[in-house]
Amino acid sequence: MTQAVVPPQQADVVGAGVPFRARRARVAWGGWGFVGPFMAVFTLVFIAPLAYSLYISLFRSQLVGGTVFVGLDNYVRAFGDAQFWNGVGRVSLFLVVQVPIMLGIAMLVALAVDSGRLYGKDFFRISVFMPYAVPAVVAALMWGFMYGPRFGLVGYINDFFGWSIPNPLGPEWVLLAIGNIVTWSFVGYNMLIFYSSLRTIPVSLYEAAELDGARQHHVIRHIKMPAIQGSIAVALIFSIIGSFQLFNEPSILQKLAPNAITTYFTPNLYAYNLSFAGQQYNYAAAVAIIMGIFTMVIAYVVQLRGMRKDA
Known part of the structure; x- marks a missing residue:
């Protein structure tokens, strides 16, 4: 009696004794087993807070009547809020001035390290990157005390040399002082992005x-710069996002310069004070969402321009 021989290919399909559709579904669910933990954390720390912010931005808390649904009234109020737009204009000016300077310095440092003509380049590279390891709060405090006209480095220089260096924490110079802190902190980070591409x-x-x-x-001009266009676009997008999210530095320096840094100095600082000092959680959520949309749109436009240049 002869026994039928099943070809290897057919044996792979039939031998398991499980229908093809069932095995395909099992493979699909197996993939979700790998991405499931990430999706759970992503939903918990990103999607859920965003959905909750959108939800509460549609309401308003009143002394009479409690919390009532107002639809898009909070957004309409934000678009007519002069304090909000002052903050937006301030961070936009910060973006236009500080970001090109920071990325330009980072580019020069990366080219110098990559040239192979820099003595002790490893030590130099680590030294430039080290400020990025300093927490933003510590960096703001450190520079804030150095800026002090009465107790800091600026005050000591004025007293020793008899100079009158302008107060970095004054209303006219405080934005420039904050830009110096951010540049000092992030030049090394952007330098590593450029240097890795080089x-x-x-x-x-x-x-x-x-x-x-x-x-x-x-x-x-003809080899290095074209090769790192993608890295420049990435660093620019990160810098745009960081500029519109400016919060730590003005929040820390506000205690040292209360006359220069107001509660609406930046949109994030404005939203924070609305929420925790003014108890206007609904309006603060609307302000935060509007700034998130602004940041997303501008970053997307920059990304599209970068892709067109690469093409």
Whole structure:
């Protein structure tokens, strides 16, 4: 009696004794087993707070009547709020001035480290990156005390040399002082982004450029800069997001410069004071959501422009 021989391919399909659709569904659920923990945490720490903020932004708490549904009234109020727009204009100015300076310095440092002509480049690279390891609160406190005209470094310099250096914590200079703190903290971070991209450029391109007689500035312009356009776009997007989320530095310096930093100095600081000092949770949620949408739209536009340049 002969026994039928099942081909290997057919044995793989039939031998398990499980229908194909059932095994396909089991594989699909197996994938969710891997991403499930991440999705649970993502939903808990991101989706749920965002949904709750959207929900409470549609209500208003009143002394008479309690919490009532007002729809988009909080958003309409925000668009007509002069204090909110003053904060938006301030962080926009901060973005336009501080971000190019910070990214430009980071680019120069990355090119210097990558050139191979810098003595002790490893120590230099670590030294530039170290300020990023300092927490933002500590950095703001440290620089705030150095800025002090009576008790800090600025005051000591004025007394020792008989100078009259303008008060960095004054209303005219405080935004520049905050920009200096942020630049000091994040130059090293952006430098590493640029330097990592520079290290991926094939050595053969440098050798070909050398054979063609290209000078160093030609190599930078025609090889290095085009190769790191994507990294520049990423650093720019991160910087835009950080500028619109400016909070730690003005919040810490507000105690040292109460006349220069108001409760609406930045939109995030304004939302914080509305919520925890003014007990206006619903309006604060609307302000935060509007700023989130602004940031998302601007970052998306920058990303599209970066993709078009790469194309």
